[in-house]
Amino acid sequence: MIGLDTNVVARYYVEDKADTQAVRQRAAARRLIESGQPLMVCKTVLLEFEWVMRGYYGFSSAEAVSVLRHLLALAHVNIEDRTTVEHALSHCEAGIDLADAMHHASYRACASMASFDDQKFARRAKKLGLAPVVVIPT
Secondary structure, rough: OOOOOHHHHHHOOOOOOOOHHHHHHHHHHHHHOOOOOEEEEEEHHHHHHHHHHHHOOOHHHHHHHHHHHHHHHOOEEEEEHHHHHHHHHHHHOOOOOOOOOOHHHHHOOOOOEEOHHHHHEEEEEEEEOOOOOOOOOO
């Protein structure tokens, strides 16, 4: 099995014709990922890749989630803690930032999750009825 770094995954999904090295790397990433050999992607690579898609390449959150869902659908690609990642992607589709969603999904065995992010995360999680509940420490 081969573990993939963020830059390999990014080159596979994002076409950057302005950079000749990127064009060569994209071809190599396509050969590797489409080879059918067992590959692995860890959660931190997924988080970084989502940030690169949105922050550097200007993808919308929905576009980034769609790309990640495609990656998860590749039968020969193993995803670290797949269940947590799938929960996180579902929460992200409901409007929660992927990093917050990944943290929250990782704590699903806990009674609650503490966060000071009341505006975007805690209120959205409460509105969606997510478990565990997100609490604001006082």
